[in-house]
Amino acid sequence: MRQSFVKQSLLASAVFVLVGLPVAAQTDNGAPDETLPGRAVYENFCQMCHENAADERAIPFDQLVNLPRQQIEAALGENGLMAPMAASLTADETNDLIDYLVSGQAIEQDQSAWTDAFMCAEDNRTVDLTGPETWTTFGVNTEGWRYISEEASGLTQNDIRNLEINWVIGEPDGFQMSVATANVGDTLFYAGGGNLSALDQDTGCVRWTYRFGEQTRSPLTYGEVAGQKAILFVANERMIHVVNAETGELIWQADGQPLRGDGGDIRPGVVLHEDKVLVPISASGVFPNVESCCTGHGALVVLNAEDGSHLWEYHTMEESSPNGLFNDLGQPQQGPSGAPIWSQPTVDVSRNRVLVTTGENTSLPATNTSDAIIALDLNTGEPAWLFQAMVGDAWNAHCRGTDETSGPNCPWHWDEYNIGRDFDFGGAAVIVTSEIDGESVDLVLAGQKSGHLWALRADDGTLEWAQRIGQGTALGGNHWGIATDGKTVILTINDPVRPGAPTPRPGVFAFNVSDGTPLWEYSAEADCDDGRGERLVRCESLFGFSATPLIVGSSVIAGTLDGKLFAFDIATGDLLNEIDTTVPLTSINGLPVQGGSIDSHAISAAQGMIVTGSGYARFGQNTGNALIAVRPAEN
Incomplete structure (x- = not known):
């Protein structure tokens, strides 16, 4: 991984400053204590799913016991993913279960204060919102294209060919790295580890931090609220926070739940x-x-x-x-x-x-x-x-x-x-205008986990065309969405490879927007050489393209469950670049860091660089806690 002299100097100063901070112990975690009463709770209520190799959704036991205590507590809490399963447990049983699961872990202390030790110099803490608004929402534009021009991104296709890892931040309590960023001028807004932070995108140092203290995997949205430029995001999959983008001060927050019914999570x-x-x-x-x-x-x-x-x-x-x-x-x-x-x-x-x-x-x-x-x-x-x-x-x-x-x-x-x-x-659905039989027609495009790509007329929802790649799976097919430049639509396919499952088709597939004609395809393959098989879980089966892709000018950016970023030419499908985010990494904020699966909302852009989260492990994939910025190599 190349780092300039400036980056190396910043890294050295960051490590020096962080010496006084409580950080995670560096010893390896051991096995849980089988004599604890929580073992019986686990066997009665959890083991059937978390030790079932055929269950794609449940985190395997050996990963479950390495999750931070607060992440397990949140999952079992009132609004957590496992709340329905935990509803039949008593408070004592829940506490016993958590104590058992984390009993083999090295003792960790709060790391959320890393931003305090990684503040920018005092003359570099001003957030200038007069610069280009490169990235303001996950879909990029109102129609959800996931497309950004070369001019807006500051990245040509030649730049894409030369992208490499520039800097890495280790997120405390990561392991669910799906959060998309926002970018205005030279400020990169990022939420993770209980903090929303405004970062200097060149160095990664912190200009301000809004500490909300909960988990988030929410994409960020930037815009004007109550006469102020603001960042909107969702914490703990429930509470909406609206924060002043210039100062980091809270404008308002709301539960966002419906007035009738039981309500529920806000996942995106x-x-x-x-x-x-x-x-x-x-x-x-x-x-x-x-x-x-x-x-x-x-x-x-x-x-x-x-x-x-x-x-x-x-x-x-x-x-x-x-x-x-x-x-x-x-x-x-x-x-x-x-x-x-x-x-x-x-x-x-x-x-x-x-x-x-x-x-x-x-x-x-x-x-x-x-x-x-x-x-x-x-x-x-x-x-x-x-x-x-x-x-x-x-x-x-x-x-x-x-x-x-x-x-x-x-x-x-x-x-x-x-x-x-x-x-x-x-x-999400995507709206695009196309010429069909000499008529200008607005189409609604959407990918499905069945492997389908649908094109409907936006006026009335009637079907215009459809394509299907493979037979789909519960975590496969098109998992998190599509991208288009208005002429070509990109369908990414995950399809984990497992015995007895339908014939998988993991890869990237391009179609003509107007009539669905296939244009090109890239078939994913397992890469378990050079030590990757040892550091990745299920390396032979988890290598599909699950995260929502992004189009930058004439280049397609897509990520895989085995932690790679790929770049393709949108016209030909030619492979332009391939970056492995699971290689040994060093964080600029001094915290332990590793890359893992790229999934969900992980990929976004900023001025002159691509940003990704690496380490999404919600469904038993490859854990990690890395926020990674990739830039063109300096000649």
Whole structure:
């Protein structure tokens, strides 16, 4: 990894300053203490999933026991991912379980104060918001293209060919590195480790920090709120924070939950459009407990950008109620449920609409809003049209394998459809104008975990064309979204490789926007040589393209679950560059750092560089805690 003299000097000073900070012990973690009472809790409530090689979603035991205590506590807490599973545990059982899981870890102390020791020099702490607004939202533009021009990015294709790792920051309590950044002028805004920080993008030093003390994997949004330039993000998958971008002071915060129903997580970021903040709710009930399957459902909440007050909300279905069905333990079931909104909304400005994409139902009855693309009136939330890509996709985390091995609440036990596949739309819809038969037509494009790429007419949602790559999987197909430059659309495919699964097609695939004609493809392959097989989990099977891709001018940037950034020519598919982020890294902020899987919202741009998170391990992938900036090599 090349570092200039300036970077080397900054690194040396950072390490010197951090000597006085409490940092993580450098000893290796050992095995948990099997004599603790939490071992029995783990065996009774957790082992079935976390030691099941066929379960793609559950973090393997050997990774689970290395997660920070606060991350496990958050997952088991009231709003955490494992809250439904933990609902049947007593407080003592929960504490015993956590104590057991972390009992083999070296003692760690709070590292969130690293920003205090890594402040920029006093004459470099001013955030200048008059510079170019290179990156203001995850979709890049209102239509969600994930495209930025060479001029706006400051990166030519020749620059892309010469990208290399420039600097790395180690995030405290990382291991879920999916957070996209924002960039205005020479300031890079980044949220992680309980902090929102304004960084000097050239050196990575800190200009200000807003300390919120919770986890986030939310993309950042930059825009004007209440007459102030602001950064909007979501903490702990629930609370919306709006922070002054110049000073780091809080403007307002709001829960963002719907007024009716149980509410739910905000998994992606929020979207700021004029005077509205669009908040997607992903309450899916996908991890149900035995007694209450299933109650949650998706929603879109719209807040007043001025103060966070509630304007309107849309729900993907009615509230659940007893559906007359019983699971194989004889317990009554509820429905409908599911159809979460996993991705950021997309604004159709010309029609004054907002587009959302949804996931599967989690119990019966199945609804027509699951696995769907829905257009809503931006003022009222009334549906304008709805396109359902798959009917009857009823699935939850009890559906693990065949009918005989699935848990009691899996709809496969008593579903006339019997096709539950977990084929969400995990990424946002994209709006693009194309010429079709001499007519200028606005299309809505979206990728699905089934491996489909859909193109609908934006006026009424009618199907224009569709393509499919492979047969899809629960964590495969197109997982987190697509990108387009208006002429070519890029579909990334994950498809983990595992015994007994459908024939995988991990790779990158390009299609013509107007008619779906295939243009080129790149097939991913495992790379386990030169020590990569030893430092990566499931190196032979986890190497697909899951993260949302990005287009920079005439180049496509995409990341893999085995920690690589790839760059392709968008016209030909020629490979321009390949960067391994799992190589040994040294952080400029002095904290231990490692790269891992590139997934979710990881890839963004700043002026003259690409920024990525490396180490997304939510589904048992490769852990890591690296925020990485790559720049063209200096000649």
